[in-house]
Amino acid sequence: MIVKLTTLRQKYGAVRPVLTERSRRVWAASEAIALGHGGIGVVERATGISRSTISRGIRELASGDTLEADRTRRRGGGRARAEIKDATLAVDLDSLVEPTTSGDPESPLRWTSKSVRRLATELQALGHDVSYHLVGTLLHDAGYALQANRKTREGTLHPDRDAQCHYVNDQVQRVQRQHRPTISVDTKKKEL
16 A cells, blocks of 8 residues: 555656646546456545545546547636626626726717726625736727826826816827827926
């Protein structure tokens, strides 16, 4: 028994760096099958791979199912999208963003004054399990540009900043209704 454990540990140590989640499970299962009765326990002790994982590998080998060469999981496998698991997430995010959204929802330009970190904190307070990365992805999918104003020099924000953005948005819509192209140019005032 000690010889089997030592041999299995050495074999597992040699192949472990190149194994995927699935190939690790299948390798452990094949070793357990080769050992016969009690093989699952021996492989578990030698490798630290759980009994349920080894048993699952044995079932996979017995079924004969194979995967496409470039896949490690079956299609549809993996974590479900957050907005599918949490049906109210998109609605709650929209309700948090909508009061601070500037511009027409059908507009090519949509922006909000809230940061993704602040929105994530507010969604967590509502009971959602989200990160600011997920909030950024959801906003991007909803058509928001994830851009922040960055000032390289100190100065006050223009008092009519929102009015300026509305003006630019109105001009873009007017030109697009005429089926003319629009471009965005970011300019800076020259400092004296």
